[in-house]
Amino acid sequence: MTHDSMRRWQLLAIGLLIAWVAWLLGPVLMPFAIAAMLAYMGGPLTDRLVRLGMWRTLAVSIVFTVLLVLFVVALLVIIPLISRQVENLGDNLPRYYSWFQGTALPWLQHHLHLDTHLFDPDRLIDIVKSHIGSIGGVASAVLGKLSRSGMGIISWATNLVLIPVVAFYLMRDWDKMLAYIDRLLPRSIEPTVAYLARQSDEVLSAFVRGQLLVMLALGLFYGAALSLIGLSVGWLIGMVAGLLSFVPYLGFIIGFGAATIAVLVQYGDTTHLLLVVGAFLVGQLLEGYVLTPKLVGDKIGLHPVAVIFAVIAGGYIGGFLGILLALPAASVILVLLRYLVERYQHSELYTDPGAEDPVLEELEALEGADAAPADAPDSPTPAH
Structure with missing residues (x-):
């Protein structure tokens, strides 16, 4: 094993050890x-x-x-x-x-x-009564767990x-x-790590500060707009929609659905329903063309599908902490992937033209020969 290979394996082992310790200490x-x-x-x-x-x-x-x-x-x-x-x-x-x-x-x-x-x-009540025993068992188990985990409250405090x-x-x-x-840091990788840290800092600053401002602005806009329309729970729906806007379209879907039901129950007419539709359309235009470009910018570059996947994966791996850190971690991973792609495009694996493939040349020659009669112009008829 060469010295460079051994060094790479050592760095990989150190990185895996740090990740393993962080996973163990997650709670x-x-x-x-x-x-x-x-x-x-x-x-x-x-x-x-x-x-x-x-x-x-x-x-x-x-x-x-x-x-x-x-x-x-x-x-x-x-x-x-x-x-x-x-x-x-x-x-x-x-x-x-x-x-x-x-x-x-x-x-x-x-x-x-x-x-x-x-x-x-009546049917729903009968179903609940038929399962009241199991519900009581579950409730007693939950209460028993809570009583045994009184230290959890102290831990939260x-x-x-x-x-x-x-x-x-x-x-x-x-x-x-x-x-x-x-x-x-090892001196051999210190310049690379410093460069990636600066890039990650730019991405994280754009996300953390910008996205929080976008969420707050959307929550205030939706809350004020729904309150002006006359919804009694307009501020609650608006703030929930704004806080959930860090996941693409989630805040819009939940906020619009809740506002639609609320306006149909409270007013039941088309005018107020159209006002709610207009408020959320303006909110989406405001987010897409004003707030996100001005406050977040295009430095993150995460596709909406990648954002949704990151949030779901973060919640599955680390619970609430995973959801909290999902998008910042995804932004840093994006910086690393961009760097790896640049390294790949400057490597011999990408730039080496390679040797000519004789089989490929023969197949291309046969395709050219088959296409030649169809592409060639009609030959003139000999004169008699």
């Missing part, structure tokens, strides 16, 4: 991942204050205080709003149920030829306390940690 990495995202968002402002001559700990304290104040203000605004919207939703549930029984269900039964007793309340503490220290020592990691 405890949640607060650190969220703290890293907060530190990453506050890092540029901290660096700007440091460049102005401010002591880094003071700069971090100022940025951290600003982020904390913004978070508290957002909670003071959002929690009462969500509370009122949930109350409106609860007040409208009887109306939704009557609309489903009197309008939606007969339409479905007529067009889909469903059994008229399929959604009969600890994580909530850890997030701001870890974020503060990450923001303060971010440059030192990066410099330490750079010193640990």
Whole structure:
């Protein structure tokens, strides 16, 4: 085995070991991942204050205080709003149920030829009663697990306390940690890793900061538009649609479906339905032609199918933490794939023309001979 081959195998082994340790520690990495995202968002402002001559700990304290104040203000605004919207939703549930029984269900039964007793309340109650034993068993098992895992509540509370503490220290020592990691890298790969890190930083900054602004802007737009239309739960539907917009078309589908049902129940006329359709069409145009190009740009370059696959795969592999990190990880993987493609296009495997294939030449000659009579012009008839 050559020296280069041994070095590659060593680097591969180190990378697999790091990935394996991260997978093992996945359940405890949640607060650190969220703290890293907060530190990453506050890092540029901290660096700007440091460049102005401010002591880094003071700069971090100022940025951290600003982020904390913004978070508290957002909670003071959002929690009462969500509370009122949930109350409106609860007040409208009887109306939704009557609309489903009197309008939606007969339409479905007529067009889909469903059994008229399929959604009969008495039948559903009988089904629940027949399975009440198994439901009770499941409930007792769940309650038993919750009682045995009381430490889980303590763990969540600890994580909530850890997030701001870890974020503060990450923001303060971010440059030192990066410099330490750079010193640990093998000198042979340090330039390549530094280049990929810069590219990944551009992609992640475009995603993390830009996509969050897009989600917030869409949530405010949808919420304001649906409230102006007159929906009593307009803000709740709008904010949910905006927050889910990081997955292509998911926020639009869920928001539009919920708003359509709400407007049909509350008004039941074509005018308000068309207003809802117009609001979501304007929202899609705003997202596609204004918000995403201006705030996110084209640096990420992830296809919508790739985004959906990344979110599903992240949730399957790492649960909520996987969903949280799916798109940033996919963006970094995209940077690595672009680099590998460039390396491949400069390699001998791609640029070597190779030797002529005699069999291929013979087949091409036969195809040319077969096509020649059909392509050749008609020969003149000899004169007599």
